[in-house]
Amino acid sequence: MKKFFQEIKADIKFKSAGPGQKLTESVGERAPKEKPNQPALRQPRQGPTDEAQMAAAAALARLEQKQPRSRGPTSQESIRNQVRKELRAEATVSGSTEAPGTNTVPEAKEEGSAHLAVPSVCFTCPLTGATLRKDQRDAHIKEAILSHFSTDPVAASIMKIHTFNRDRDRVKLGVDTIAKYLDNICLHPEEEKYRKIKLQNRVFQERINCLEGTHEFFEAIGFQKALLPVPDQGKGGRAGSWLCWEEESRVGASPCGSRVTSVRAPEGPDEFYVLSEAALAQPQSLQRHKEQLLVAEPVRATLARQRRVFRPSPMASQFDLPGDFFNLTAEEIKREQRLRSEAVERLSVLRTKAMREREEQREMRKYTYTLLRVRLPDGCLLQGTFYARERVAALYAFVREALQSDWLPFDLLASGGQRLSEDQSLAFNECGLVPSALLTFSWDAAVLEDIRAAGAEPDSSILKPELLAAIEKLS
Numbered sequence: 001m002k003k004f005f006q007e008i009k010a011d012i013k014f015k016s017a018g019p020g021q022k023l024t025e026s027v028g029e030r031a032p033k034e035k036p037n038q039p040a041l042r043q044p045r046q047g048p049t050d051e052a053q054m055a056a057a058a059a060l061a062r063l064e065q066k067q068p069r070s071r072g073p074t075s076q077e078s079i080r081n082q083v084r085k086e087l088r089a090e091a092t093v094s095g096s097t098e099a100p101g102t103n104t105v106p107e108a109k110e111e112g113s114a115h116l117a118v119p120s121v122c123f124t125c126p127l128t129g130a131t132l133r134k135d136q137r138d139a140h141i142k143e144a145i146l147s148h149f150s151t152d153p154v155a156a157s158i159m160k161i162h163t164f165n166r167d168r169d170r171v172k173l174g175v176d177t178i179a180k181y182l183d184n185i186c187l188h189p190e191e192e193k194y195r196k197i198k199l200q201n202r203v204f205q206e207r208i209n210c211l212e213g214t215h216e217f218f219e220a221i222g223f224q225k226a227l228l229p230v231p232d233q234g235k236g237g238r239a240g241s242w243l244c245w246e247e248e249s250r251v252g253a254s255p256c257g258s259r260v261t262s263v264r265a266p267e268g269p270d271e272f273y274v275l276s277e278a279a280l281a282q283p284q285s286l287q288r289h290k291e292q293l294l295v296a297e298p299v300r301a302t303l304a305r306q307r308r309v310f311r312p313s314p315m316a317s318q319f320d321l322p323g324d325f326f327n328l329t330a331e332e333i334k335r336e337q338r339l340r341s342e343a344v345e346r347l348s349v350l351r352t353k354a355m356r357e358r359e360e361q362r363e364m365r366k367y368t369y370t371l372l373r374v375r376l377p378d379g380c381l382l383q384g385t386f387y388a389r390e391r392v393a394a395l396y397a398f399v400r401e402a403l404q405s406d407w408l409p410f411d412l413l414a415s416g417g418q419r420l421s422e423d424q425s426l427a428f429n430e431c432g433l434v435p436s437a438l439l440t441f442s443w444d445a446a447v448l449e450d451i452r453a454a455g456a457e458p459d460s461s462i463l464k465p466e467l468l469a470a471i472e473k474l475s
Contacts, residue, residue, distance in 0.1 A: 115475060117436075118308075118385060121324035121369055123301035134324055137301040145299065153220035158292055160213030163299045170207075174214060175293055177207045182290045185275060186283045195280065196228070197273040221289045222279025227269040303369075305384040305398060309467050312379030313474040319436035325369050326435070367434040374399055374412065376441045376462050381474065388429040396422040399441065402467055404459050409444040 123137045124130070127144040145163060148156040165171045184194040197204060197218075208214045219225075279286065310316075367388045372395060374382045384398050400406045412420045414437065428434055443458065451458060461468065 115320050116322055117319050117371055117383070118306055118322065120322045121385065122304040122306060124304045125301055126299060131304055132301060141299055141301060149216070153216065154289055155292070157213050157217035157220050158296045159299050161211055161217060161293070162296045164212040171211065174207045174211045177203065178214070178217070179290050179294055182286050185280070186287055189280060189283060195275040197223070199225075199271045199273065217293070218273050221286060222276045223273040224276055226272055226274045228272050228274075229269045303385060303387055305386075307398070307402070307467075308383045309402075309463060309471045310373075310381040310383065310474040311471055313381065315474055316373060316375060316381055317438045319371060321371060321435060325367070325371070367429060370428050370434040371436045372428075372433065373436075373438045374441050375438060377443070378462060380463065380471070382441075382463070386428060388434045389427045391427055392420050392424045392431065393422060395420075395428075395439075402463050404461055404464050408458065409447055411442050411444060413440040413442065 121134055123132045123134065125132060125137070125140055125144060127141070127148065130140060132140050141163065145156055145159045148159070161175065162171060181194075181197060184191075188194050199205075199209070370386050370388045372384055372386060374395075376382065382399060382402055384395075386394060386398075395412065399410070399412070403410075414420060414431070414433065418431075420431065420439070428437075433439075441462075448458065
């Protein structure tokens with residue numbers, strides 16, 4: 001009971017002691033509480049001076065420069081996704097890649113615009129000399145070849161074989177087979193079997209009949225169609241199958257294979273090409289026609305330079321090109337898609353400087369044509385259209401044809417003073433001169449000194465008079 005009352009007293013004493021006191025201390029031992037000091041009155045702060053503000057701004061700028069830049073995506077999948085987004089953005093917004101000789105890649109404008117540097121990409125037909133647009137060339141060339149049959153059927157049929165058929169491997173196989181037929185006739189003029197070609201023969205059907213122009217060629221060199229009975233039809237068809245073997249063996253087919261695949265009973269006369277007696281009497285003509293067939297090439301329209309001369313103009317470096325310089329064919333679109341897919345993979349790995357330079361050159365190859373201007377010493381401009389894959393020597397030849405003193409050596413300088421060598425084997429797209437460029441003409445300094453030392457002066461007129469008579473204003 002005594003312990004119980006002691007605990008009650010201790011509890012009362014604890015509550016009455018207040019904070020900061022011990023239970024063992026008496027009330028008299030408590031130290032008087034000190035009153036807190038009165039806070040001193042604060043002086044108002046003055047604003048920073050101009051020098052301090054400038055120093056703070058400079059320090060802040062240094063800190064921002066030292067801030068670590070946020071790192072891009074590190075995983076390969078993140079890199080691929082980022083590249084795909086950039087490629088999709090490029091599809092809607094035209095890029096502004098700079099190339100030597102130009103400030104920016106010019107935008108394509110609608111054909112027919114009054115301010116185009118050239119109306120369109122044009123071509124010249126080698127048969128008629130007509131100037132054609134890109135969408136007219138194939139139809140015009142076919143029409144010109146067909147009209148040539150009335151004057152020279154042999155040459156027209158040869159052009160038709162090489163031009164109308166796009167598969168070059170199939171054309172070569174068919175041409176070699178025809179040449180083999182003609183060789184057999186020239187080597188064995190007394191053998192009647194070599195003067196007959198069976199039209200239903202498997203080799204003839206697979207290699208020759210499928211090509212346009214072959215029938216016209218046979219008829220033009222002296223072959224005539226005839227229905228002939230197969231010899232010894234009453235002996236069970238063996239002669240017919242032997243004839244098929246004989247036809248195929250003349251052009252290099254397997255005799256054993258032909259016996260097995262072509263055995264059949266003849267069903268009446270077959271159609272043959274038979275060489276006429278008049279043509280057989282002129283083996284030299286057959287040999288000449290064979291050589292023409294073997295060396296012939298497809299008839300293709302050549303790119304028209306569309307040479308133009310302009311007066312001096314401050315807009316010499318501005319190029320407004322038609323859409324033909326940028327439109328891609330189906331094959332070019334497929335190639336571009338393949339190259340872009342490869343770019344996604346390349347950007348996910350580290351590349352050396354040489355690798356990047358090769359990729360930049362590959363990017364420049366997507367242009368098919370380029371428009372080049374040459375600024376002459378008198379300020380006039382000479383303009384021409386070229387294939388992007390043509391060599392620099394083509395530009396030198398183009399300029400030399402327009403010069404009055406075409407025997408004098410000269411130099412062509414690209415933007416930045418890059419000198420182009422006449423014997424340089426690089427193409428325009430490899431030099432960065434696509435899709436347009438402005439170059440500077442200058443005479444060879446050493447030759448000019450020799451001319452002046454001899455007491456003469458070069459012609460003041462650089463271009464030929466007929467070109468100056470057609471000079472235009474660049475707008």
